[in-house]
Amino acid sequence: MAAFSRNGKPVGLDAQYVGRLPCAACGLRPMKLPGREGGVCIPCFAEERAAAGRRAASAGAWVAASFVGDPCLACGSRSVDANGWAFWCNSCQMQTAVALPPR
Template sequence: MAPLGRNGKPVGLDAQYVGRLPCSTCGIRSMKLPGQQGGLCIPCYAEECAAEGRRAATAGSWVTASFVGDPCLACGSRSVDANGWAFWCNSCDMQTAVALPPQ
Protein backbone atom coordinates (compact mmCIF):
# COMPACT_ATOMS: atom_id res chain seq x y z
CA MET A 1 0.00 0.00 0.00
CA ALA A 2 1.24 3.51 -0.74
CA PRO A 3 2.30 5.40 2.39
CA LEU A 4 -0.44 7.61 3.79
CA GLY A 5 -0.03 11.04 5.36
CA ARG A 6 -1.69 12.28 8.55
CA ASN A 7 -4.83 13.20 6.64
CA GLY A 8 -5.17 9.71 5.12
CA LYS A 9 -4.14 10.78 1.59
CA PRO A 10 -1.31 9.00 -0.29
CA VAL A 11 2.18 10.45 -0.06
CA GLY A 12 4.42 10.57 -3.13
CA LEU A 13 7.65 8.71 -3.75
CA ASP A 14 10.80 9.98 -2.09
CA ALA A 15 13.01 11.84 -4.61
CA GLN A 16 15.84 9.33 -4.14
CA TYR A 17 13.74 6.62 -5.86
CA VAL A 18 12.11 8.61 -8.69
CA GLY A 19 13.68 7.77 -12.04
CA ARG A 20 16.38 5.65 -10.40
CA LEU A 21 14.86 2.34 -9.27
CA PRO A 22 12.95 0.01 -11.60
CA CYS A 23 9.14 -0.12 -11.48
CA SER A 24 7.98 -2.61 -8.85
CA THR A 25 5.45 -4.12 -11.29
CA CYS A 26 7.15 -4.44 -14.69
CA GLY A 27 10.80 -4.05 -13.62
CA ILE A 28 11.54 -2.44 -17.00
CA ARG A 29 10.83 1.28 -16.76
CA SER A 30 11.82 3.47 -13.80
CA MET A 31 9.62 4.41 -10.83
CA LYS A 32 7.77 7.69 -11.33
CA LEU A 33 4.67 7.54 -9.07
CA PRO A 34 3.57 5.75 -5.88
CA GLY A 35 1.62 2.52 -6.23
CA GLN A 36 -0.11 0.14 -3.85
CA GLN A 37 2.96 -2.10 -3.42
CA GLY A 38 5.79 0.26 -4.31
CA GLY A 39 6.90 2.76 -6.93
CA LEU A 40 5.47 2.41 -10.43
CA CYS A 41 6.31 3.66 -13.91
CA ILE A 42 3.67 5.82 -15.64
CA PRO A 43 2.06 2.99 -17.71
CA CYS A 44 1.86 0.63 -14.70
CA TYR A 45 0.41 3.43 -12.54
CA ALA A 46 -2.28 4.06 -15.17
CA GLU A 47 -3.09 0.33 -15.31
CA GLU A 48 -3.30 0.09 -11.50
CA CYS A 49 -5.75 3.03 -11.45
CA ALA A 50 -7.83 1.46 -14.24
CA ALA A 51 -8.02 -1.84 -12.35
CA GLU A 52 -9.13 -0.02 -9.17
CA GLY A 53 -11.80 1.77 -11.20
CA ARG A 54 -13.12 -1.49 -12.64
CA ARG A 55 -13.30 -3.07 -9.16
CA ALA A 56 -15.08 -0.02 -7.74
CA ALA A 57 -17.57 0.06 -10.62
CA THR A 58 -18.36 -3.60 -10.05
CA ALA A 59 -18.91 -2.92 -6.35
CA GLY A 60 -21.14 0.08 -7.12
CA SER A 61 -18.79 2.65 -5.57
CA TRP A 62 -17.05 5.73 -6.97
CA VAL A 63 -13.37 6.37 -7.61
CA THR A 64 -11.42 9.49 -8.51
CA ALA A 65 -10.77 9.82 -12.24
CA SER A 66 -7.17 9.25 -13.32
CA PHE A 67 -5.74 11.30 -16.19
CA VAL A 68 -2.29 9.73 -15.95
CA GLY A 69 -1.14 7.78 -18.97
CA ASP A 70 1.51 7.24 -21.60
CA PRO A 71 0.50 8.45 -24.15
CA CYS A 72 -1.18 11.52 -22.64
CA LEU A 73 -4.92 10.92 -22.36
CA ALA A 74 -5.66 14.54 -23.37
CA CYS A 75 -3.53 15.03 -26.50
CA GLY A 76 -1.93 11.67 -27.28
CA SER A 77 1.65 12.90 -26.88
CA ARG A 78 4.28 10.55 -25.46
CA SER A 79 6.12 13.51 -23.91
CA VAL A 80 4.90 12.82 -20.37
CA ASP A 81 6.72 12.76 -17.05
CA ALA A 82 6.19 12.56 -13.30
CA ASN A 83 8.20 13.51 -10.23
CA GLY A 84 6.96 11.11 -7.57
CA TRP A 85 3.71 12.89 -6.72
CA ALA A 86 2.61 14.85 -9.83
CA PHE A 87 2.15 13.92 -13.49
CA TRP A 88 2.30 16.28 -16.49
CA CYS A 89 2.32 16.35 -20.29
CA ASN A 90 4.99 18.51 -21.91
CA SER A 91 2.91 18.98 -25.07
CA CYS A 92 -0.49 20.12 -23.80
CA ASP A 93 0.61 21.24 -20.29
CA MET A 94 -2.02 19.08 -18.56
CA GLN A 95 -0.96 18.46 -14.95
CA THR A 96 -2.42 16.42 -12.14
CA ALA A 97 -1.26 15.66 -8.61
CA VAL A 98 -1.67 12.01 -7.64
CA ALA A 99 -0.30 12.23 -4.09
CA LEU A 100 0.91 14.71 -1.53
CA PRO A 101 4.56 15.78 -1.91
CA PRO A 102 6.82 13.76 0.43
CA GLN A 103 8.14 15.72 3.39
Protein backbone atom coordinates (compact mmCIF):
# COMPACT_ATOMS: atom_id res chain seq x y z
CA MET A 1 0.00 0.00 0.00
CA ALA A 2 1.20 3.53 -0.68
CA ALA A 3 2.32 5.53 2.34
CA PHE A 4 0.21 8.54 3.31
CA SER A 5 1.01 11.62 5.36
CA ARG A 6 -1.10 12.89 8.26
CA ASN A 7 -3.19 15.00 5.87
CA GLY A 8 -4.01 11.99 3.67
CA LYS A 9 -1.73 12.89 0.74
CA PRO A 10 0.44 10.14 -0.80
CA VAL A 11 4.12 10.15 0.14
CA GLY A 12 6.74 9.34 -2.49
CA LEU A 13 9.07 6.37 -2.67
CA ASP A 14 12.26 6.37 -0.64
CA ALA A 15 15.29 7.10 -2.84
CA GLN A 16 16.84 3.70 -2.04
CA TYR A 17 14.08 1.97 -4.08
CA VAL A 18 13.70 4.36 -7.05
CA GLY A 19 15.15 2.85 -10.20
CA ARG A 20 16.61 -0.11 -8.31
CA LEU A 21 13.75 -2.51 -7.55
CA PRO A 22 11.36 -3.91 -10.17
CA CYS A 23 7.85 -2.48 -10.57
CA ALA A 24 5.40 -4.09 -8.13
CA ALA A 25 2.74 -4.30 -10.87
CA CYS A 26 4.51 -5.56 -14.01
CA GLY A 27 7.91 -6.66 -12.66
CA LEU A 28 9.54 -5.59 -15.95
CA ARG A 29 10.59 -1.98 -15.47
CA PRO A 30 12.15 -0.25 -12.43
CA MET A 31 10.07 1.46 -9.72
CA LYS A 32 9.79 5.20 -10.29
CA LEU A 33 6.62 6.37 -8.45
CA PRO A 34 4.40 5.23 -5.56
CA GLY A 35 1.52 2.95 -6.49
CA ARG A 36 -1.41 1.42 -4.64
CA GLU A 37 0.47 -1.78 -3.80
CA GLY A 38 4.05 -0.51 -3.77
CA GLY A 39 6.44 1.21 -6.14
CA VAL A 40 5.50 1.16 -9.82
CA CYS A 41 7.08 2.14 -13.14
CA ILE A 42 5.86 5.17 -15.11
CA PRO A 43 3.52 3.21 -17.48
CA CYS A 44 1.95 1.26 -14.59
CA PHE A 45 1.47 4.50 -12.59
CA ALA A 46 -0.30 6.05 -15.60
CA GLU A 47 -2.51 2.95 -15.92
CA GLU A 48 -3.41 3.04 -12.19
CA ARG A 49 -4.32 6.74 -12.39
CA ALA A 50 -6.42 6.22 -15.53
CA ALA A 51 -8.36 3.37 -13.86
CA ALA A 52 -8.91 5.43 -10.69
CA GLY A 53 -10.08 8.35 -12.83
CA ARG A 54 -12.58 6.18 -14.70
CA ARG A 55 -13.99 4.83 -11.41
CA ALA A 56 -14.31 8.32 -9.94
CA ALA A 57 -15.87 9.75 -13.10
CA SER A 58 -18.45 6.95 -13.27
CA ALA A 59 -19.35 7.69 -9.64
CA GLY A 60 -19.90 11.35 -10.49
CA ALA A 61 -16.82 12.55 -8.57
CA TRP A 62 -14.30 15.13 -9.69
CA VAL A 63 -11.17 13.61 -11.17
CA ALA A 64 -7.70 15.12 -10.83
CA ALA A 65 -5.86 15.29 -14.15
CA SER A 66 -2.82 13.05 -14.50
CA PHE A 67 -0.18 14.04 -17.04
CA VAL A 68 2.15 11.15 -16.20
CA GLY A 69 2.83 8.75 -19.03
CA ASP A 70 5.38 7.15 -21.29
CA PRO A 71 5.36 8.63 -23.88
CA CYS A 72 4.84 12.14 -22.52
CA LEU A 73 1.17 13.07 -22.83
CA ALA A 74 2.08 16.68 -23.71
CA CYS A 75 4.67 16.26 -26.49
CA GLY A 76 4.91 12.52 -27.22
CA SER A 77 8.57 12.21 -26.26
CA ARG A 78 9.81 9.03 -24.62
CA SER A 79 12.45 10.99 -22.69
CA VAL A 80 10.54 10.90 -19.39
CA ASP A 81 11.70 10.16 -15.85
CA ALA A 82 10.58 10.25 -12.23
CA ASN A 83 12.33 10.40 -8.86
CA GLY A 84 9.85 8.73 -6.51
CA TRP A 85 7.50 11.69 -6.03
CA ALA A 86 7.71 13.82 -9.22
CA PHE A 87 7.48 13.09 -12.95
CA TRP A 88 9.02 15.15 -15.77
CA CYS A 89 9.61 15.19 -19.50
CA ASN A 90 13.12 16.08 -20.63
CA SER A 91 11.87 17.30 -24.03
CA CYS A 92 9.04 19.72 -23.21
CA GLN A 93 10.09 20.38 -19.57
CA MET A 94 6.62 19.53 -18.19
CA GLN A 95 6.82 18.54 -14.51
CA THR A 96 4.17 17.02 -12.27
CA ALA A 97 4.39 16.25 -8.56
CA VAL A 98 2.41 13.10 -7.81
CA ALA A 99 3.19 12.75 -4.09
CA LEU A 100 4.81 14.59 -1.23
CA PRO A 101 8.60 14.20 -1.10
CA PRO A 102 9.61 11.50 1.38
CA ARG A 103 11.21 12.76 4.58
